[in-house]
Amino acid sequence: MNKYKEIIIDSYSNHFNYLKNELMSLHIENYFYGLIIISLLVFLLEIIFPWRKNQSVFRKDFWLDTFYMFFNFFLLNLIVLMAMNNVTAELLNDFLSLFDLELTSIQLVDLSKLPKGIALFIFFIVSDFVQWNTHRLLHRFEFFWNFHKVHHSVTEMGFAAHLRYHWMEPVVYKTLLYVPLALIGGFSVQDVFIVHFITITIGHLNHANIGWDYGPLKYILNNPKMHIWHHSKEMPRKYGANFGISLSLWDYLFKSNYIPKEGRDIELGFDDVQNFPSSFINQELYPFKK
Secondary structure, three states, rough: OOOHHHHHHHHHHHHHHHHHHHHHHHOOHHHHHHHHHHHEEEEEEEHHHHOOOOOOOOOOOOHHHHHHHHHHHHHHHHHHHHHHHHHHHHHHHHHHHHHOHHHHHHHOOOOHOOOOOHHHHHHHHHHHHHHHHHHHHHHHHHHHHHHHHHHOOOOOHHHOOOOOOHHHHHHHHHHHHHHHHHHOOOOOHHHHHHHHHHHHHHHHHEEEEEOOOOOHHHHOOHHHHHHHHHOOOOOOOOOOOOOOEEEOHHHHHHOOOOOOOOOOOOOOOOOOOHHHHOOOOHHHHHHOOO
């Protein structure tokens, strides 16, 4: 147990030093300024091409969601990404050692031996499929749904709502994501950076006040006109629909797609959303009170 405690402490310490370096340096793989640039560009698109024209540019909870965006992305998500990946890796290695195996012996594909484009494509597809299944899990079981409610408490949609979520969500996502990624090892930090910012950009656009569906590509890429129905307050399907993170493909393949009509002005949230806590602290405490 002490070994895992030390791994978590080291991960947090390393991340603190990493954050300091990110704020003080400009380079192509800078998460801090990368997020700011993507956010400003998508925000500009919202202003130029507003879908819900009666919605204020600084919509309800805009500043709360902006705080969530930076808190979750830097102080939480990247920490969890490092700490949970390191802990999960050690747990998996310990388990495999019982059978005289090691992590490299169970790898199905070594991405480092493939052409860069193919390696990135495989990494992206596997990551997205695992996260699509994890997203369904968050809706299907009440324990997880109480945490996921924080994200669905958004009642006016905008790009920053993308990163409004409870701190437990990345714990679930990253833990479940690590094992399949371990099976396809050989990806680099640069690969993670590229795929991460592709998903951030698509996710920002999915939540933005933009009425795009990308034409024929809507059957492959998740999009604002599809994702708005995922946040619909009135959903005839018990556990929801349109669970796609970056790709809508999985929803169409597994019949969880749902776009009954134009969704521009539908009511968002869930039953009794008006009584959901409105402050950051109370939203974070909500699942534990439940």
